[in-house]
Structure formats: C-alpha cells, structure tokens
Amino acid sequence: MAFCPSPSSSSSSSDSSSSSSSPFESSNSAKFWILHGIMAGVAVAAAVGARAYWTRVKKFRNRVVGIIPARFASTRFQGKPLVEILGKPMIQRTWERAKLAATLDQVVVATDDEKIAECCRKFGADVVMTSESCRNGTERCSEALEKLGKNYDIVVNIQGDEPLIEPEIIDGIVKALQATPDAVFSTAVTSLKPEDALDPNRVKCVVDNRGYAIYFSRGLIPFNKSGKVNQQFPYLLHLGIQSYDTKFLKIYPDLQPTPLQLEEDLEQLKVLENGYKMKVIKVNHEAHGVDIPEDVQKIESLMRERNLS
Ligand SMILES: *[C@@H]1O[C@H](CO)[C@@H](O)[C@H](O)[C@H]1NC(C)=O
Numbered sequence: 001m002a003f004c005p006s007p008s009s010s011s012s013s014s015d016s017s018s019s020s021s022s023p024f025e026s027s028n029s030a031k032f033w034i035l036h037g038i039m040a041g042v043a044v045a046a047a048v049g050a051r052a053y054w055t056r057v058k059k060f061r062n063r064v065v066g067i068i069p070a071r072f073a074s075t076r077f078q079g080k081p082l083v084e085i086l087g088k089p090m091i092q093r094t095w096e097r098a099k100l101a102a103t104l105d106q107v108v109v110a111t112d113d114e115k116i117a118e119c120c121r122k123f124g125a126d127v128v129m130t131s132e133s134c135r136n137g138t139e140r141c142s143e144a145l146e147k148l149g150k151n152y153d154i155v156v157n158i159q160g161d162e163p164l165i166e167p168e169i170i171d172g173i174v175k176a177l178q179a180t181p182d183a184v185f186s187t188a189v190t191s192l193k194p195e196d197a198l199d200p201n202r203v204k205c206v207v208d209n210r211g212y213a214i215y216f217s218r219g220l221i222p223f224n225k226s227g228k229v230n231q232q233f234p235y236l237l238h239l240g241i242q243s244y245d246t247k248f249l250k251i252y253p254d255l256q257p258t259p260l261q262l263e264e265d266l267e268q269l270k271v272l273e274n275g276y277k278m279k280v281i282k283v284n285h286e287a288h289g290v291d292i293p294e295d296v297q298k299i300e301s302l303m304r305e306r307n308l309s
C-alpha cells in the first residue's frame, strides 16, 4: 500500500518572541539575552518535536472526507433528508454535527436530487451530484469520491438520517481505521436495549477480543441455548456509520454479492465474507435514526426533553 507522506499541516508556530515588557531589560541585559536564547531554543525544539510527532502519528491515512449520502426518493419516507426537525432540515442537522468532527478535512453531501442540493448549498455545504443509478449509500459515496477527484485516504459514510450523531463517534471510527492498518473498514456499536433484541431492523454484532468484527446479524447473536434473551449479556447494536479505506471503497461496489450478505440483507457482510478486516469501536449512543415519518415526532420530543435545539 503506497501512500504519500503528508504535506504536514504546519500549524506549529515557533513564535517565541515574548512581549518585552520585562523587568530584566534595563538592568541585566546579558543575563536576559542568555535566558531568552535558551527559551527560544526550547520553543524551537518543542515545535520541531511536535511537528515530527505529528507527521509520524498522522501520516497513515490522514486525509479524511466525510460524505453524507442523501436521496430524495425513498420507499418508506419520500423526501426524508429535507424533513424539518425542530425547524431545521434533517440533512442540515447531520451536516452541522459532522462539521464538528476534528478528523474530517471536508464534509460533502452526495445527492442525486436538485432540491436537496439547493437546500444544502444554501446552508453552506459542499455538494456533489451523483447519478440516480446508485443503489445505496456506499455506491453514492464511491461515486462522490471519484467526482471530488481529491486524494483522500478515508471516506466516512455519514447517514443523513442520524441527525443526533456525535462528532466524537465520527472521530472515533476515523482514528480506529488510522490505528489499524490491516482493517479496511471501521464502524461503531453501542449497547443493545433488551427490548430491541428481537427486532430485525436492529442489527447485532459480535466482535473478537481485539475489536475486529466477527459477524453481523438481524437475529440475536450470540444465541443463548435457553432460547431467551440473556439479560446479563452485553449484546451490541450496530450503528449506521462507517468509514472505509478509499482504496477499498473503489473495489467494494464491484465485489460480487455474497451468500450471507444476501441472506441477512446486510451489505457489510460482503466485507467479512471476502476476508477483509473490519474494526469496531464501542460507543455510548442512543440511536435515533429517522426511518419513517413517525420517528420525527419521537426525535423532536427527545430533543425538547434534553434542551437540544
Ligand atoms: C444463558 O442465559 C442465562 C440467563 O438467562 C444465563 O444464566 C446463562 O449463563 C446463559 N448461557 C448459557 C450457556 O446458558
């Protein structure tokens, strides 16, 4: 895997010129200059050190773009990205959250719809138009990346229907992928609520002891031989946010569908079935995905409760 060493963001200003209202100045000037010299030296050394440190820790997969795929036509919820949540379009809320993520160099909305594009440009988002033939968010991200024509190392696929996504979760999966060279994909899970255990729309995940995904299922995994939900077991719920190595994203849509992917109707299984590694982080997040029109009221009342605006 080839990657260019970063043109390191040199924010390391070695400006050590202290404001000279110092009481030393008139009396003991030789001593002052020696002291000043030492301090300047220390500052320069620190700046050089910090720079070396940053280029070292940041060089792997350090160019990151967040893409919010958004389509107008949806079988379950027509025009979903533009639905207003407490007076603001849902896509804008998602975008505002994403903009707060420190690891993203750019955030773009990828859409096939002119109404969505126009709305997003109005609130200041970068927009990439993608074709209507994209079958899902991953393909839309892949096409958007190509059209952007920039050399990003990581694409974060930020679902437009999670308007309360925490920027820390975005940063978390990016850092996980940067720290795990043998993984091509990273994603997040949170604790599964017992009442969601048997809901096939809540996707469950099991991971190994180093945090790599073993499997995802719409059924409850692991299965307890009693046939019941084990209230003591820390089941994991998959959150719909993922990041990919861009080299992998270029081949991902073209990988043939796999048996487990088709049977569970879970796109991410194709990654595992082809033998690629996926890193999973655990986060605290109450999922409030907006899938159907009724979810809007739910999320609004929750936001009022918590004084979120
Ligand atoms: C299954 O669940 C029960 C609680 O419902 C728990 O006590 C038990 O350890 C679990 N595992 C097995 C193998 O029974």
Ligand SMILES: *[C@@H]1O[C@H](CO)[C@@H](O)[C@H](O)[C@H]1NC(C)=O
Binding pocket: 135, 136, 137, 138, 139, 252, 253, 254, 255, 256, 257, 267, 270
């Ligand atoms: C979604 O995208 C993936 C990867 O791009 C593709 O392999 C898969 O077949 C698509 N799923 C559907 C339902 O079209």
